[in-house]
Amino acid sequence: QVQLIQSGAEVKKPGTSVKVSCKASGYTFSSYGIIWVRQAPGQGLEWLGWIAPYSGSTNFEQKFQDRITMTKDTSTSTAYMELGSLRSDDTAVYYCARGISPTHGFDMWGQGTMVTVSS
């Protein structure tokens, strides 16, 4: 069945970076893009960015543009999101989800990865 399996929880120090992976299975990975969304404790969903199918082009929420990277490895059907210069307010659950385009709905989500930023 279609699945997105994310890497495990992370604890990071302020100022460092975190890289979260999202491994797809059960569908043709290159036919769908991947969005990344985060949810701080008790808060709503916040879009981080999108990596397109085929081209792998990206676009990011403006506030993250200078410290976020999104990549994908088609050979392993895995997408990656790396966030740098971590601060305490980056503590959140990070989700990946698949979609045809940023204007479409996202029909399959990963289980989430808890990232805790603490000194």
Add this chain to the structure above:
Amino acid sequence: QSVLTQPPSVSGAPGQRVTISCTGGDSNIGARYDVHWYQQLPGTAPKLLIYGNNNRPSGVPDRISGSKSGTSASLAITGLRAADEADYYCQSYDSSLSAVVFGGGTKLTVL
């Protein structure tokens, strides 16, 4: 402050009908970008409930429906059940921001 505005909470008794509104603007919902809805149960990932304004993915019951008009959209749930108690989010695309945008979320309580 979310680009899409939802009421923080709604409630209803079992068997009743509730609606959740999602208000946007001319650069997102009003620009004819589709609205999608997600259900998030406590401690779980969001689940797509409605896509393309009023379409249900396989497995979503027909007592759940969506609509869109002008710069707003709505999610309706009839025959409320205890299992419907969750957070609900609307989502669209904003051409001015070139960004995926979410509503702030609505907590549905079944009384």
